[in-house]
Amino acid sequence: MTKFYIADTSVFLAKVKPSDVCITTPSVVAEVKDSSSALFLELFCIDNCSETICIEQPRKELIEQIKKVAEESGDFEQLSSADIDVLAKALEYKPLSIILTDDYRIQNIAKILDITIQPINQKPIKKTYKWIMVCSGCRRQVEGIGPCPVCGSPVRRRRMRENKKI
Numbered sequence: 001m002t003k004f005y006i007a008d009t010s011v012f013l014a015k016v017k018p019s020d021v022c023i024t025t026p027s028v029v030a031e032v033k034d035s036s037s038a039l040f041l042e043l044f045c046i047d048n049c050s051e052t053i054c055i056e057q058p059r060k061e062l063i064e065q066i067k068k069v070a071e072e073s074g075d076f077e078q079l080s081s082a083d084i085d086v087l088a089k090a091l092e093y094k095p096l097s098i099i100l101t102d103d104y105r106i107q108n109i110a111k112i113l114d115i116t117i118q119p120i121n122q123k124p125i126k127k128t129y130k131w132i133m134v135c136s137g138c139r140r141q142v143e144g145i146g147p148c149p150v151c152g153s154p155v156r157r158r159r160m161r162e163n164k165k166i
């Protein structure tokens, strides 16, 4: 069964190249063009339009339907017009649509309407740590458990964070 992936702004802000053909709306493209991800969008998505992304206008009556649901759920104030358009597009292709988004307000409306969601951040940054020994007096990084070979102060273990992408 064909799936229709609907991309919201966070796909482009995260600079994730969609692996499947995605549908997005003119309002999402406009929102991305105001951001630092504009170049990414142009290079990887718009220029290869037929391969990666289709830009489609959502239907007016579906936009109205989304607005109504969002007002009832209390999400309306926080949703941009691009968010609403993405949801309207997903509603049009339901039940074959999957919204690619990390936005929890979009996720909330999608849940109410029984639309499938797929988070974008599928490769989370895993935090790893390494331990170093630091002198409590002169703050030098030292080998071993101390005392510090320079000033004689006690040495403490300190955690240093490394970010590693899986």
Ligand SMILES: [Zn+2]
Residues within 6 Å of the ligand: 135, 136, 137, 138, 139, 140, 148, 149, 150, 151, 152, 153
């Ligand atoms: Zn020292």
